[in-house]
Amino acid sequence: xxxxxxxxxxxxxxxxxxxxxxxxxxxxxxxxxxxxxxxxxxxxxxxxxxxxxxxxxxxxxxxxxxxxxxxxxxxxxxxxxxxxxxxxxxxxxxxxx
Numbered sequence: 001x002x003x004x005x006x007x008x009x010x011x012x013x014x015x016x017x018x019x020x021x022x023x024x025x026x027x028x029x030x031x032x033x034x035x036x037x038x039x040x041x042x043x044x045x046x047x048x049x050x051x052x053x054x055x056x057x058x059x060x061x062x063x064x065x066x067x068x069x070x071x072x073x074x075x076x077x078x079x080x081x082x083x084x085x086x087x088x089x090x091x092x093x094x095x096x097x
Contacts, residue, residue: 001022002022002023002026003026003080004022004023004025004026004079005022005023005079006079006080007075008022008023008046009045009046009047009066009071009072009073009074009075010043010044010045010046010066010073011043011044011046012024012041012042012043013041013042013043013044013051014027014031014035014036015036015037015038015040015042016031016033016034016035016036017031017033019031020044039055039056039057040053040054040055040056041053041054041056043066043073045066045068045069045071045073046071047066047069047071048066048068048069048071050066050068050069052066052067052068
């Protein structure tokens with residue numbers, strides 16, 4: 001489970017070491033080399049567990065969904081920081097009422 005993006009919908013296969021990570025920050029923390037950038041990305045959907053590839057040079061809105069189960073994997077990331085901000089905003093709303 002990713003501690004950086006709490007709602008990650010896919011895992012990403014790093015081209016440099018052929019290992020799976022939930023995000024680029026996870027790779028940076030766990031490996032001793034930089035993440036190799038590539039025009040083709042390999043994903044594993046966390047909903048259906050199937051692997052698929054995407055060419056990022058030819059990427060459009062329809063590519064934001066898993067081709068196997070239609071899971072929308074390009075979504076606004078929920079991070080620990082964003083959760084804390086949301087808690088604070090909710091507290092402010094309660095105080096104003």
